[in-house]
Amino acid sequence: MRETFVSRPAWVLSGSMLGWGESVVAECDAIVFVTxxxxxxxxxxxxxxxxxxxxxxxxxxxxxxxxxxxxxxxxxxxxxxxxxxxxxxxxxxxx
Structure with a gap:
């Protein structure tokens, strides 16, 4: 996750982060829960x-x-x- 997303100046990740994305949560400016x-x-x-x-x-x-x-x-x-x-x-x- 860190290699793929965090090094970029801007990024959007779609989908749940539970179970695999927790390590980059602190790097996020916003997390939006869409239903x-x-x-x-x-x-x-x-x-x-x-x-x-x-x-x-x-x-x-x-x-x-x-x-x-x-x-x-x-x-x-x-x-x-x-x-x-x-x-x-x-x-x-x-x-």
Whole structure:
């Protein structure tokens, strides 16, 4: 993270930093938590997957497992990274 981002004069990182980005939080000028309607978020994930696979079918086991995991993000009882966990994270209060 430090090599990729911090040495640049300006940068934007999209996505969660929990579990892998904590080491650069002190280097950030701002951290913005953006939410999106769950159905729209999943639609965008699917759209990105279509582009990533250059139009090839993506309804395989790995995609189904990822999609199930991604749906869990909006469930506060989900045993994994979820919206409630990120909103309570110390990253939100470190600046």
């Amino acid at each position: 999106l309607d769950p159905a729209e978020r999943l639609r965008r994930l699917e759209e990105r997957e279509i582009v990533r696979r250059a139009g090839r079918p993506h309804d395989d086991e790995a995609w189904r497992a990822f999609k199930t995991w991604a749906k869990g993000y909006d469930d506060p009882t989900f045993d994994g990274r979820n919206r409630v966990y990120e909103r309570r994270s110390p990253l939100r209060h470190s600046g």
